[in-house]
Amino acid sequence: MKITSAAELEDIRRKAVQALALREESNKVVQETACGLEKGTPHMQILCCGGTGCKASDSAKIVENFRASLAAHGVADKVEVVVPGCFGFCEKGPIVKIIPDNTFYTSVRPEDVEEIVTAHILGGEKVERLLYKDPGTGNHISDSKHMNFYRKQLRIALRNCGFIDPENILEYIARDGYKALAQSLQRDSLEVLADVKASGLRGRGGAGFPTGVKWEIARKFDAPDKYVVCNADEGDPGAFMDRSIMEGDPNSVVEAMMICGYCINANHGLIYIRAEYPLAVHRLKVAIAQAREYGLLGENILGTGFNFDIEIRYGAGAFVCGEETALIHSMEGKRGEPTLKPPFPAEAGYMGRPTNVNNVETLANVPVILTKGPQWFASIGTEKSKGTKVFALAGKINNVGLIEVPMGTTLREIIYDIGGGVKNGKKFKAVQTGGPSGGCLTEKHLDIPIDYESLAAAGSMMGSGGMIVMDEDDCMVSVAKFFLEFTVDESCGKCTPCRIGNRRMLEILTRITDGRGTPQDLEKLETLAKVIKDTALCGLGQTSPNPVLSTLANFREEYEEHVNKHVCRAHKCKALLTYSIDPVLCKGCSSCARGCPAEAIAGEVRKPFVINPEKCIRCGMCMSRCKFGAINVI
């Protein structure tokens, strides 16, 4: 059915709200006792995470088992199984949430389903062993609202993720979806644009350019065909914010693109998405098809005469395509090489037409800014960075997952309060933000309130939101080398500083980690990094030396140890390691010698064994086999 006016949309919303009422109500109250059908609860819902992370741990099978079990118990009409997008708490996935008592089950296996159904859904008793256990107190926490992981979060861009069924447009409409569009289409487009500008929203893809200003520029260029492009080429390794938004709330992206189109007088939308994200592609396709079916995409939208439609374009595995000019070339079916700006895409973009490119998370903020007002949004965050930021927390941290916090939250709050601290009680060493374009921050940066400016001042950048925590076992020279390997691999080859300069830097870093580095190498590295930063053509090349520069600035002593003493304190750089056997601790059991793949260990049984350093390949096998802790490594 087609919705032909704002009034009809409101009617549909009122009806749709009923269907979501059970979830909305239970979200507001805290209910410690479990509900159950046998206790008289009339209706229940089971929310099984359908994000990529949980799907990788069999969540689809869990959904299937729930449906089968509910049918077998004859209660399928009273209990609904819903598959929302990512809950964010990926560390303990798959997540299953029971409504209306808001019970949050973690690490659920397909074989746990029957117990949840019989004990909880029918009997009204929580399955305690599947509840989250607070690592601090050891107590089980049943409602996610009480978990530290969620307590400090403020979910704006992720408002619907883990709550609504992303493949049902009605659930989106029930939560004021497409309301911002309906209201905007009744206003002058300049006013709407002024609101976006007043909110202070800045690009969440990394650079932080004010969104309203970008739209204003794109609006100025007149052409028969103009384009709104959603940049969903989330290429930073370890970053999955945009993917989760598209998987969990695809309609918010569709709605925001239309609002942008209205503001800049464009009628065509294009979403450029990585081919590595099949589930996000599927969910976007469903959202677009449903929006068309309801007349929210197409011609004469809501009877206002405004036309807009969206097509999906696929990436094919090239990191540089996140850069907007490269992205546009890729959409035109060409090699994704960047070109010099100006002309900016706002003037001559896709097919030479004025084009506005925004990132997924930026767009997801737009509808809610317009329904709640720009002042509300501008009241959150810091002076220059408004609103919230979604981060993908990963690496050596207890609570890996997707989080959203107000700008101005400190790294310490994110890593220790929300993230639960460093894994296995190890010592915190660094946190890497901004992906291959960002830098590594240390202990001394933990208390700065994060926003675009403060991270840049500290030598890193906001980037798209990847946040990787590293501990004492990580070698910072190797980390810099890791990022450079990535850049060398992904450099498109068009400009010399990036194509050749980065390769030279990688060679120097390889030399250092191989134990062949000299003190002069550090100077060379620094000079080269600065030249590349100043001379590369696009964002990829200009930022690629950041991981090197920031580790040189913050962990210079580690570089110096590598080149002067040939020591790697994290024991990561194999060439710098020496394994030896402590003759006092060694019992002469021969286990190490039998396990050594290089036959580098010899000795007589019940007498201390000896490692031949010439033959040793430094694999560490002896260390893992020795029961007496007799293997030393320096």
Next chain:
Amino acid sequence: MSEFKVSSKALRATEEICHKFNNDPGELISILHETQNTLGYIPEAVQRVIARELGIPEQKVYGVVTFYSFFSMVPKGKYPVSVCLGTACYVRGSDKVLEEFKRVLGIEVGETTPDGKFSLDCLRCVGACGLAPVATIGEKVYGRLNPSDIKKIVTDFED
């Protein structure tokens, strides 16, 4: 560039894919995606057909195929193994997982085993960072991998 023998059936399928996209050069990447999905790889002979259909030079098609890591000019193994080398997986030891796959399969990255069963590749982030380190074999994602798990995973596929 090595030549692979391509059946006339495959060439016809390629033509059909081009027609489906109205032989539009702007759709080249979509056409290549579909061709790779259908044939498993995009050898030179197939690229020639696409160039002819779209009315663009062969070197342009070749340029695009070789630019993007998703497209392959050699057939992948029956079970394509991809080890994630994203940052989250890297700090949790994916380099050791990759080394072990190389050792167990006896091939380097980008190669296929002589029996055509396994091919080995790296990828950057599937977004399952909570399960790091991660590898995928076909569609299935293997999480929280230890180098010592690899032998068994591979053996399970061999049967």
